Amino acid sequence: MLAEFDLIRRYLMSPQEAQAANGVALGNGDDATLLMPRAGQQLVVSVDTSVVDVHFPHDAPGFAIGHRALAVALSDLAAMGAASRWCLMALTLDQRAFVDKKVAEQWVSDYARGFHTLCQQHATTLVGGDVTSGALTISVTVMGEVPTGIAMTRSGAQVGDVIAVTGTLGGGAGGLALWQKGERDITHPLLQRYLLPEPRLAAGVALRSIATAAMDISDGLLADLAHLRAASHVGATLEPEALPLAEGLEQLLGQSDARKAALSGGDDYELLVTLAPEDVACAQARLADLGITLTVIGRCNEALGVTGVSSADYAGWQHFSGDTP
């Protein structure tokens, strides 16, 4: 079987030169890593754990598992308006699941390719790792920077602000439903959305001086909006017909369930933001330059709870993952 240190060195660490170029004063080889945050920046830190058959299917391609584990962690930096710089990975690997060493090495190689490709896309350096044995679990700690005092939070929404989302919704839930129906062509737009989500880091940076509040959508729009409403002490009126549905979602589920997936499905990793109405055009223009849409889906008000959607719009959506593996 594979020796831990061989694994870490060969597949899981960023090259020394990449580390040195990105503020790593002391990289792998010691007991811990020394990092050099830039002056005038706050360090933004978050951790996410992905467990096999809870957060991703066991038969997903290795590179998608690597990509996704990092993407969901980076999404939290995006929500804060941070630029990503470093990450740590704790990989628990079920070595007994592999028939022979070659198969194990191929899987780790594919997994590392997915992880490192996304690292490179977001100028993120893997600065430390731990490998242990057990059910496949990936825990990723991400570290980013934001100029002091301008990070986006969930608590700044004001009555009268509009509510908007980046990209499209429902793709995570739709992709999971499609995977469970046996579709394995991961170029399908819905499987791309589910297995290879793109963290909205550039959008977060572009919005951080405009948005009054922000968070990422990981548990479903209504569930996450409830967190934002609670933190900001506002209510919300939504326009269900305005929801930007993921490509292929209506064809797969029909209009009613597609809307339910957009409201209550999880794993979309888009940004949910609130903005003063006069700032919407500017925010949309900034994101258009990045090739990202920003869609107004409602407005903050003084009422408690959410209006504009009835239980018929979201009740009965079957969750496939999370607490009910």
Ligand SMILES: [Mg+2]
């Ligand atoms: Mg989050």
